Amino acid sequence: MFYRESGQFKSSYAADSAIFTIAQDRVFIAALLALSFVAVPGLASDYLLSGILIPFLILSLAALGLNILTGYAGQLSLGSAAFMAVGAFATYNFMIRIPGMPLLLALFLGGLCAALVGVAFGLPSLRIKGFYLAVATLAAQFFIEWVFTKFSWFSNDSSSGVISAPAMQIFGYPIDTPASKYLLTLAIVAFMALAAKNMARASIGRAWMAVRDMDVAAEVIGIRMLRTKLLAFAISSFYCGVAGALYAFVLLGTVDAQAFDLHRSFQILFMIIIGGVGSILGSFLGAAFIVLLPICLNLLGQVFHGAISTQFLANLEMMLFGGLIIFFLIVEPHGLARLWQIAKEKLRVWPFPH
Amino acid sequence: MNPHRKIGDVILQAEAISLSFGGVKALSNISLEVREHEILSIIGPNGAGKSSMLNVINGVYHPQQGHVVYRGKTRERMRPHEAARQGIARTFQNIALFKGMSVLDNIMTGRNLKMRANFIQQALYWGRAQREEIAQRAYVEKIIDFLEIQHIRKTPVGRLPYGLQKRVELARALAAEPSMLLLDEPMAGMNVEEKQDMCRFILDVNDEFGTTIVLIEHDMGVVMDISDRIVVLDYGKKIGDGSPDEIRVNPDVIAAYLGGSH
Structure with missing residues (x-):
């Protein structure tokens, strides 16, 4: 009833290719952004900020990175956590080895290092596809984890291989409270999500989807495989790298290479499967789901105080994830994002059936 | 003739x-x-x-x-x-459309060769990237008119009947302005x-x-x-x-x- 577009006419191609073509969507997203930038930092508790919102945003960014590679360009990867690790360790080294290094520049350079490593491990994608490529990226996962554990230079020769975040500040403002950390993360994630959406609707996004859907036809209409696939690896790894650096410094503070193990890669893959493969919104929905599910289960545990053991809850979480992934792969391969889209279609005609 | x-x-x-x-x-x-x-x-x-x-x-x-x-x-x-x-453009014996994309996006992909904006301009959707997107869209609309497929512009190609899919594939090839x-x-x-x-x-x-x-x-x-x-x-x-x-x-x-x- 409220979500209806009648009377909204588009009179230019620019208006027709806008991100949000329906006025109600524009109002909704503007309100959401205003809420998250202005109201949330002032009102939310520290637990809500550091325990839920910051991890949600950072994991959304990593999922966004994997979605560019797997969802848009169709290249299956199990190495997302490795690229996050490269971003984290590279940013750390830029920060401690170059005095006066601005935080944002260090994050950018860290992402760039992850992009280079991503391109190197993306080279096999020119020859192999699907499962075989997934195994090749698995090699990246184990190799990079090993490198950061084995060579202590990367962790500045700390005995335990742990890196600790140096004091962070942006233009003189210290980033030390949960609210300031949240705002920094939110600003970066919002900007990068917009950039991802823009790429997805422009020629590079179409080239990625063309390679994903029918590679021979893509090449025949003039798309260069090498460039397109490697650019997908580079940009995807850049996103993962920035997410990794934020994960290490903003969320945890101290981190070692084991924080970016295969389990993390799978977690990010599950996010895009549940959230929606090939959808920007899906990356956020999937991350929200995976961050919130354990918290909800914990609350459930508290309600049934003592009746359910924590061990059972941990196992229940695994079982739920497993079940949901099978459910989504069979019933709705495009995940929560598709369900949301269907809901919106229904809402357009509600309360009438057609 | x-x-x-x-x-x-x-x-x-x-x-x-x-x-x-x-x-x-x-x-x-x-x-x-x-x-x-x-x-x-x-x-x-x-x-x-x-x-x-x-x-x-x-x-x-x-x-x-x-x-x-x-x-x-x-x-x-x-x-x-x-x-x-x-x-040189071509169509295939077995339809080789990009299944996950709309008719419009499929044909726009045929124009990719005409686009020069780099990925940073595209990520910001600014300057040349935006101008190109609109200019190429205008050409694609001409092809859409020519092949009489205006009504299915925003439809995902996978949902179209066979005959129309063939027509969309021709449209995509024509979008490249082949000789x-x-x-x-x-x-x-x-x-x-x-x-x-x-x-x-x-x-x-x-x-x-x-x-x-x-x-x-x-x-x-x-x-x-x-x-x-x-x-x-x-x-x-x-x-x-x-x-x-x-x-x-x-x-x-x-x-x-x-x-x-x-």
Whole structure:
């Protein structure tokens, strides 16, 4: 009833290719952004900020990175956590080895290092596809984890291989409270999500989807495989790298290479499967789901105080994830994002059936 | 047939092409010429090497012997995307649309070659990236009008019936403004009306844009009606080359189609 577009006419191609073509969507997203930038930092508790919102945003960014590679360009990867690790360790080294290094520049350079490593491990994608490529990226996962554990230079020769975040500040403002950390993360994630959406609707996004859907036809209409696939690896790894650096410094503070193990890669893959493969919104929905599910289960545990053991809850979480992934792969391969889209279609005609 | 349409010089020559996959000879010693603005049909029984010939012309396959001369330049091991850059577009026997994308996005992908904005400009959707997107959209809309598919612009291609998918594939090829268009069985599996529509579009493309067309088709009525010239292949060999009237009475061709001694 409220979500209806009648009377909204588009009179230019620019208006027709806008991100949000329906006025109600524009109002909704503007309100959401205003809420998250202005109201949330002032009102939310520290637990809500550091325990839920910051991890949600950072994991959304990593999922966004994997979605560019797997969802848009169709290249299956199990190495997302490795690229996050490269971003984290590279940013750390830029920060401690170059005095006066601005935080944002260090994050950018860290992402760039992850992009280079991503391109190197993306080279096999020119020859192999699907499962075989997934195994090749698995090699990246184990190799990079090993490198950061084995060579202590990367962790500045700390005995335990742990890196600790140096004091962070942006233009003189210290980033030390949960609210300031949240705002920094939110600003970066919002900007990068917009950039991802823009790429997805422009020629590079179409080239990625063309390679994903029918590679021979893509090449025949003039798309260069090498460039397109490697650019997908580079940009995807850049996103993962920035997410990794934020994960290490903003969320945890101290981190070692084991924080970016295969389990993390799978977690990010599950996010895009549940959230929606090939959808920007899906990356956020999937991350929200995976961050919130354990918290909800914990609350459930508290309600049934003592009746359910924590061990059972941990196992229940695994079982739920497993079940949901099978459910989504069979019933709705495009995940929560598709369900949301269907809901919106229904809402357009509600309360009438057609 | 439009009497004002002028057939020009030879723009593509395939010279003594031989192609084999392991022990199977797909093409042996085939030479053919394509003239500017003409409609050339390649016909022959199944497995005669027709699709292989198209694949050689646009660089998907590289022949073991022989070479292709296009606009006076001899090509060595060319990749398909380079052929696209030189103005050769094609459609496929089995529809090769991008299933996850809308009709509009599929056709826009055909314009990718015309876009110069780098990925940073695209990520910011600013300056050249935005201007290009709108300018190319305007051209794509012309193609959409031309092929009469306005009503399905935003539909995902996977939901379309077969005949329309074929038309969208033609639209995507046309979006690249090719000077030579290779059509691999554009009318396979269509009913009579759809075939008539497709014939009309092919003739219109040839007439309005002056596009040279190389066509593989099994419907002899269509082939005889719209072709300027026909090349007949059988078992990877060329057995006929000439106008529809010449091919109709060529004894080798009749033997290949109706049976006879080889």
